[in-house]
Amino acid sequence: MGEGPGHDALGAIFFLTDYGQEDELAGVVRAVLSRLAPGAPVVDLTHEIPAFDVRAGALALERAAPHLGPGVVLGVVDPGVGTTRRAVALELSDGPGPRALVGPDNGLLMRAADALSPVRGAVALAPVPGEGHVTFDGRDVFAPAAAALWRGEPIRSLGEPVSPEDLVRLPAPQLRHVAGGIEAEVLWIDRFGNVQLAAGAGAGRDAGFETGAALTVGAAGADHPARFVRAFGDLESDGQPADLGVLVDANGRLAVVCARRSAATVLGVRPGDLVRVERPAS
Amino acid sequence: MGEGPGHDALGAIFFLTDYGQEDELAGVVRAVLSRLAPGAPVVDLTHEIPAFDVRAGALALERAAPHLGPGVVLGVVDPGVGTTRRAVALELSDGPGPRALVGPDNGLLMRAADALSPVRGAVALAPVPGEGHVTFDGRDVFAPAAAALWRGEPIRSLGEPVSPEDLVRLPAPQLRHVAGGIEAEVLWIDRFGNVQLAAGAGAGRDAGFETGAALTVGAAGADHPARFVRAFGDLESDGQPADLGVLVDANGRLAVVCARRSAATVLGVRPGDLVRVERPAS
């Protein structure tokens, strides 16, 4: 098979798992993609999703989604491997991003799909035929399906149709409006300790947060003074006590940050915890 | 050099080392491959083989081997760098997988080669000429050889012939049959703590292991009850005590597993330890 003009038009295969890097698992899947979709650029998004943490994987895919070009998303975070959970491929309506997503039907893919384009078709991937032993679904089921979709094979050739409404979705993260502020779930703590909340820039505007204004951040039973800022550079790194900021982060979400320190450590929070951000009573 | 129709046909360069990711070592080798074999897809298998652990690297390459397409394997786990150990390139007989392997002659490559195709030729790679200092053999010797083989240069242009019989091989892992079962060496503990044994599905059949049957797993001086299962989903994750299973894993080998827990921790074993699996005395 030659590399014709079509290669670039087919886009990439965007690959995210919880396989880690210490074993060859992600590498073997890359090898299968290279064999079944020769010429396909494989873009590793990350393989360090915490093991079995479907929610963390779904949120990472959602954050990445607006930045993906044409191609196919291959996501595997799959605590239900070997059970009756379905393996699925989703085809999206036309858009500038990926045209299909492949992975387990456990909610991993749907937040990204929703951020991209409506799902116009879905199939349950046929299992590997008649084996009496454990399969490595990333290698044996998902990668072959992603490779086939990258090559342009119709999704209907991969399995039986599934209604998009029947696809598993994760519960929506918590966000509620309180007097002068919001209370929201921690979605993500990045490696720098920035605490991303389940609240967009609009929620901050609705709550009346203004650049430079004082805020109170409540978490883990304690209140912390903070300021609403536009950028990390607006924070003093030598503030006493820890100079916390709330800003609209690079994903368009409210985040609690601390200049060159871990806001997550200062607040004592983890993903899933609730954080309250409010204007001080005047 | 243009990307002609031949590129896909040349396959990929499959790259495995113990370099880790914290330094730029693997990256510099990728850069050399990119410079000397422009257009070659580099498939990283893993770079997290424990430092100097030739056996672990050889087993990872062997597990990956059946899933590799055309191309060249570049493996570097090389405690003997700077000594008189040979650097080698191996050419394989025709098969669907890689046509050549490059790396140190310390046993790293031979298990994978044996899993692929007979070695039909080997050469000792010529050292970097006349340098009075340390060489970075991955960058200076192995990558240029792998790039040359990927481009289609004949193996004989890379060094002096070596008899395939003289290539270094690791000792075979221990496996012996005992009454009603097997005793086998631990080959690999994956990131989930699954304990892969040096015993294939056939050894289990020969020992009379049947799906659903009770087994005893002996390790580190203790016996643990277990069951022979087909998949992880057949185990209870809330079993008391730890619900151990023995199954045929995704590499076709017997493995001791534990639902969502580390079987290695339950058993207290590491790679190289012996594990006994047997049917309880009836």
Added chain:
Amino acid sequence: MGEGPGHDALGAIFFLTDYGQEDELAGVVRAVLSRLAPGAPVVDLTHEIPAFDVRAGALALERAAPHLGPGVVLGVVDPGVGTTRRAVALELSDGPGPRALVGPDNGLLMRAADALSPVRGAVALAPVPGEGHVTFDGRDVFAPAAAALWRGEPIRSLGEPVSPEDLVRLPAPQLRHVAGGIEAEVLWIDRFGNVQLAAGAGAGRDAGFETGAALTVGAAGADHPARFVRAFGDLESDGQPADLGVLVDANGRLAVVCARRSAATVLGVRPGDLVRVERPAS
């Protein structure tokens, strides 16, 4: 856009950051490169530069530089993100390596540039227009610039010219000659604990270090016996006490090493510390 003969000629995008691997940050940048420079091979040098450690990143890029082919370097270690530090692209004079580098103007790029070719032009990259929130400069500023340069767009289209003399440079690492030896800063400790010094092979020759000769290595207030060797294999791994060597390493620099042990641990040093290497008083 088709994959014409030009692709290989355009070279690769060499990518180094302190993003780590646990999040999707590096992956999202790879996705942006894949979208804006379809067909560009992305060569990951490393993403494990310690967070905000510009000096470590600059040294890693410098070590990699001589081994890079044509293309564009994208480096992001950026403690000043969100401040007034400039984002820059540098164009190099003709040479066999990369033709441009993109990253923050904080010294990260200049040691590599100096190792490659004279900078013949530089621009300050235009910021992302009119956003009232944090930008992810790797994704939003640096990757689009690197993609544009890879595609062949003129550097002047990316921002306002900057005088190469005005680009930020890190202080030169310390090296001074002492009686019968040198005193030099530790540049880098690799994963094996080898201690690379800010001194080239020439400094060793000037100091009269000869192969096999006894040396004294002074660090952290203690003196250690050592020998000047050509390779790791010249050291006894069972020496008593720890058998230290000094050699010219694979980057052409003097390094203190210890057979299969961490010389950094033996010496008790970290990057930036001073180490003295001298011939014993005769």
